[in-house]
Amino acid sequence: MDKFMQIAIEEARAAQAAGNYPYGSVLVRGGAIIGIGRNHMNTHNDPTSHAEMEVIRAAGLQAASVVRQGHIRTTVVDVAAKWHADLIVVGSHGRKGVKRILLGSVSDYVARHAPCSVQIVRMRAK
Numbered sequence: 397m398d399k400f401m402q403i404a405i406e407e408a409r410a411a412q413a414a415g416n417y418p419y420g421s422v423l424v425r426g427g428a429i430i431g432i433g434r435n436h437m438n439t440h441n442d443p444t445s446h447a448e449m450e451v452i453r454a455a456g457l458q459a460a461s462v463v464r465q466g467h468i469r470t471t472v473v474d475v476a477a478k479w480h481a482d483l484i485v486v487g488s489h490g491r492k493g494v495k496r497i498l499l500g501s502v503s504d505y506v507a508r509h510a511p512c513s514v515q516i517v518r519m520r521a522k
Contacts, residue, residue, distance in 0.1 A: 400424055407434040407447065414439055421451035431455030448485075469505040477511045484510055488518045 400422045407420025411434035423431035433450030437443060444461035452459040460479070464471050476484050488503040507514045 400429070403429070403432060407432060411435040411447065419447035421447040423451045423455050431457075469502050469509075472502070472506050473509045473511070481510075481512045483513050483515060485515045485517060488516050 404420040404422045407422070408418040409420075411420060412418035414436075416435045416438045419435040421431075421433045422429055423433075431451040431454035433447050433452070433454050435447045436445040436450060443463050446461065449459055449461050462475060464475065472484060472486065475481075484506060486503045486506050488501070503514075503516045507516060
């Protein structure tokens, strides 16, 4: 395991020990750590205080997170257009076959319709 992953795991453990969900993040540029963050959703009573957002903020970069009601696919694309976003980062469960047909793919929809670049983060195969 590399040193950056180990630091992220330590942050996740610290988040869990504080009563939050166990997520930690490390942002690396050019082999150097520029930000470290952990989940603070419960202790800060902030649904946008995810580890990923915290690490971006710790690095001094701008990032925003919102909570909206609506169909996730179109809401993500509409908010990105309204904000003139540069990048959307969205997760993918990697569903295939019937599950994909029945549940659809938010990441595919966003990648095809977004007004900006989209990075799809895929879960590792089990």
